[in-house]
Amino acid sequence: MENLLNPDFGVMALTIVNFLLLVWLLHKFAWKGLIGALEKREKQIAEDKAAAAQARQEAQQIKADLDAKLQDIASQAAQKVQEAVALGNAQKEQILAETQRQAEHLIAQAKVQIEAEKNKALSDVRAQVVSTALLAAAKITQQQIDQQAATRVVDAVLQQVQESGQARA
Amino acid sequence: MTKKKDFPKEKRPIRLGPFSPQDHLVITTLGLEFAVAVALGVGGGFWIDTRFSSAPWGMVSGVFCGFALGMYILIKESRRLSQEEKNKEQK
Amino acid sequence: MDVSHTIAHHILDHDFGVMLGGFHLPVTAHTLTMLGISIVLLAVAMLLSMKGKSLFARLMNTIGEEYVSFMRDGIVIPGIGKEGVAFLPYFCTLFLFILFSNLAGLIPQMKTITSNISVTGGLALCSGGLIVYAGIQAHGFWGFIKSFVPGGTPWWLIPLMFPLEVISLLIRVCVLAIRLFANMLSGHMVLLSLLLIIFIIGQMSKIAGVGAAFPAMGLEIFMTFLELLVAFLQAYVFTLLTSIYVGLVVHSH
Numbered sequence: 001m002e003n004l005l006n007p008d009f010g011v012m013a014l015t016i017v018n019f020l021l022l023v024w025l026l027h028k029f030a031w032k033g034l035i036g037a038l039e040k041r042e043k044q045i046a047e048d049k050a051a052a053a054q055a056r057q058e059a060q061q062i063k064a065d066l067d068a069k070l071q072d073i074a075s076q077a078a079q080k081v082q083e084a085v086a087l088g089n090a091q092k093e094q095i096l097a098e099t100q101r102q103a104e105h106l107i108a109q110a111k112v113q114i115e116a117e118k119n120k121a122l123s124d125v126r127a128q129v130v131s132t133a134l135l136a137a138a139k140i141t142q143q144q145i146d147q148q149a150a151t152r153v154v155d156a157v158l159q160q161v162q163e164s165g166q167a168r169a
Numbered sequence: 170m171t172k173k174k175d176f177p178k179e180k181r182p183i184r185l186g187p188f189s190p191q192d193h194l195v196i197t198t199l200g201l202e203f204a205v206a207v208a209l210g211v212g213g214g215f216w217i218d219t220r221f222s223s224a225p226w227g228m229v230s231g232v233f234c235g236f237a238l239g240m241y242i243l244i245k246e247s248r249r250l251s252q253e254e255k256n257k258e259q260k
Numbered sequence: 261m262d263v264s265h266t267i268a269h270h271i272l273d274h275d276f277g278v279m280l281g282g283f284h285l286p287v288t289a290h291t292l293t294m295l296g297i298s299i300v301l302l303a304v305a306m307l308l309s310m311k312g313k314s315l316f317a318r319l320m321n322t323i324g325e326e327y328v329s330f331m332r333d334g335i336v337i338p339g340i341g342k343e344g345v346a347f348l349p350y351f352c353t354l355f356l357f358i359l360f361s362n363l364a365g366l367i368p369q370m371k372t373i374t375s376n377i378s379v380t381g382g383l384a385l386c387s388g389g390l391i392v393y394a395g396i397q398a399h400g401f402w403g404f405i406k407s408f409v410p411g412g413t414p415w416w417l418i419p420l421m422f423p424l425e426v427i428s429l430l431i432r433v434c435v436l437a438i439r440l441f442a443n444m445l446s447g448h449m450v451l452l453s454l455l456l457i458i459f460i461i462g463q464m465s466k467i468a469g470v471g472a473a474f475p476a477m478g479l480e481i482f483m484t485f486l487e488l489l490v491a492f493l494q495a496y497v498f499t500l501l502t503s504i505y506v507g508l509v510v511h512s513h
Contacts, residue, residue, distance in 0.1 A: 007378045008286065010380060011291055011382070015379045023354075029309065033311075034309050046444070140494040
């Protein structure tokens with residue numbers, strides 16, 4: 001019974017030496033590596049988290065910038081579209097006016113030409129009628145036609161033709 | 170006292186009572202510390218008896234001294250435990 | 261059968277009486293067992309930290325890291341705080357040493373070294389040394405001495421309080437040793453006694469001995485499981501209390 005409660009100082013000293021030696025050996029071979037690996041992994045996770053948070057913040061910043069730019073561009077585009085529409089309208093008006101003016105010009109020109117053609121045709125018809133009438137008259141009377149009487153007859157015929165032409169035109 | 174049901178279900182801290190888990194362990198130690206204090210007093214009294222051969226009086230005074238030492242340790246530890254910040258309850 | 265001889269053989273330490281030039285070397289049964297346990301512990305720890313890429317190596321590394329993380333986040337940091345990580349190897353070794361020693365005692369013919377007061381006294385002295393070393397490292401030598409007297413005590417109380425505080429530290433260290441020693445010793449005594457009951461009753465009459473075997477074995481199996489629990493618990497309590505005492509000394513201001 002005494003052995004139970006009386007400490008043996010030799011065993012106590014040996015225990016202390018053995019245990020401290022064990023702590024040193026285990027630290028050198030086992031705990032240093034394990035603690036280092038644990039801390040390295042935790043540091044890696046913390047760095048990854050920080051990098052991810054920073055990347056997210058940067059991305060949000062970029063998104064905000066892009067949103068502002070998009071807004072800007074949209075408003076600019078709307079403004080440009082409005083300007084283009086106005087310009088288009090103005091040009092349309094201009095072209096219409098120009099076209100109309102040209103059309104009127106052409107119509108006036110055409111009218112003058114028609115008039116000239118008509119006159120030319122009339123004079124051609126007159127000459128033809130004159131020659132036909134002269135031939136007819138010469139053939140009918142077989143006389144020498146008095147130049148004046150012939151002109152008087154021709155003018156009367158022409159007057160008739162002109163009235164009929166005017167009535168038709 | 171902050172009761173367990175004041176916390177959302179996933180975050181309830183494990184509390185066995187008003188003290189933190191480490192302090193509970195210290196509290197379980199207090200009984201044995203008291204006993205060892207008395208035993209130390211008895212051992213000291215026995216040693217005084219063998220030295221000065223004052224037959225029972227050394228051991229008797231040793232018992233009382235050990236008892237006083239044990240009470241001192243008990244009261245000091247209890248005071249420290251109840252006054253620690255993390256053990257103070259939010260009123 | 262000689263009951264006292266059996267108890268002495270199983271519970272008490274047996275000195276082999278090795279002398280080296282006048283010095284009595286402490287070669288005892290318990291000391292040799294302690295050497296064997298240390299070698300096994302060294303092998304297990306090197307296995308847990310083996311380098312390699314194979315599945316087994318990674319499994320071992322995971323278990324080792326999980327153990328170190330359990331010690332660090334469950335025992336060292338709650339007790340001491342962030343600066344306690346410097347002491348982490350000591351606590352890891354302490355827990356595993358006490359655990360292996362306690363569990364080895366449950367193997368049929370092995371001795372339980374932690375049921376020897378000298379061994380647990382040695383372990384407690386190591387922890388006491390760690391407490392003093394941590395206190396001196398944190399506060400300096402005179403700061404450590406001064407931390408024994410709480411701030412704001414009148415000068416005439418100091419000669420009374422200082423020895424009381426020193427003895428209080430001594431008692432803490434003793435209680436560490438006694439707790440582990442008493443738990444292991446009592447457990448193994450009960451285990452041994454239950455088996456001896458069978459033989460003692462069997463000496464009176466063989467049939468009664470056989471009849472006594474059944475309840476005794478039932479209790480024995482129950483006590484073995486209890487001893488298993490106590491082995492883990494006592495290792496944990498020893499380590500945790502050491503860390504708490506170191507924390508109290510480091511944070512005493």
